Amino acid sequence: MVVLQMVLLLCAGSSLADDLFSPNVNIIAELEKLKNMEERIQKLEETLTKVLSENEALKTLEKDSQNKMEFFQKENEAKKVAFSAGLLESGTGYTGPINTPKTLVYKKVFSNIGGAYDPNTGVFTAPVKGAYYLRFYGHSHGGTTMAVSLLKNGETQCSLYSWKPTSNGNASNGVVLTLETGDQISTRLWQNTWVYDDPASYTSFGGFLIFPL
Incomplete structure (x- = not known):
């Protein structure tokens, strides 16, 4: 009996030792799950970072595309340039004569596509670089001299002239000019003449824009 008890104690001690010193299978499995x-x-974080990066790239691409579209729209609008105006807004009458040359201000605006002509100053300002066609007409009555010049940035380009016609005098002139953005075109009445x-x-x-350059 004593021998049997001793054997059982030895077996229990051996089993307890195995439990204490042998790896616990459940813990290893849980650790593996955690790993x-x-x-x-980590993979989700990497995927999320990649998605966020791609999203930022798409936002940048969308913004660039929008900027380009706005640029092309503005450029296309800038290509639409044409204007036409009569000298007097209403009524009848002479302009001149005066002792010094005078910039003619055409008040009766028929069209001003692009808004490049200023009816307050009589000056057309080129909105884009390009080839432009400009034309002007003048009228005078018998016995009066008429002379008008077309100017680019203050420099005479061409002129029209009618010296004391017996009845009515009419003249016109036109020119194709290469204009830079901001160049100014106007017409000037000569001193001591009438229109x-x-x-x-x-x-x-x-005038109007023929094509941009």
């Missing part, structure tokens, strides 16, 4: 979970979380206008707009000024 796998950490790997999955006449009425609701028929005999004296007028106009």
Whole structure:
């Protein structure tokens, strides 16, 4: 009996030792699960970072595309340039003569596509670099001299002239000019000369962009 008890005690001690010193299978399995979970979380973080990076790239691309579209729209609008105006907004009458040259201000605006002509100053300002066609007309009555020049940035480009016609005098001129952005075009009445206008707009000024450069 004593021997049997001793054997049982030895077996129990051996089993307890095995439990204490042998790895616990459940703990290892849980640790393995945690390891796998950490790997999955890391992969998710990497995927999320990649998605966020791609999203930022898409936002940048979208912004660039929008900027380009706005640029092309503005450029296309800038290509639409044309104007035409008569000297007097209403009524009839002479302009001149005066002792010094005078910039003619055409008040009766028929069209001003692009808004490059200023009816307050009589000056057309080129919105884009390009080839432009400019034309102007003048009218005078018998016995008066009419002379008008077309100017680019204050420099005469071409002129029209009618010296004391016996009845009515009419003249016109036109030119194709290469203009830089901001170049200014106007017409100037010579000193001691006259121009006449009425609701028929005999004296007028106009032009348009042929093509940009």
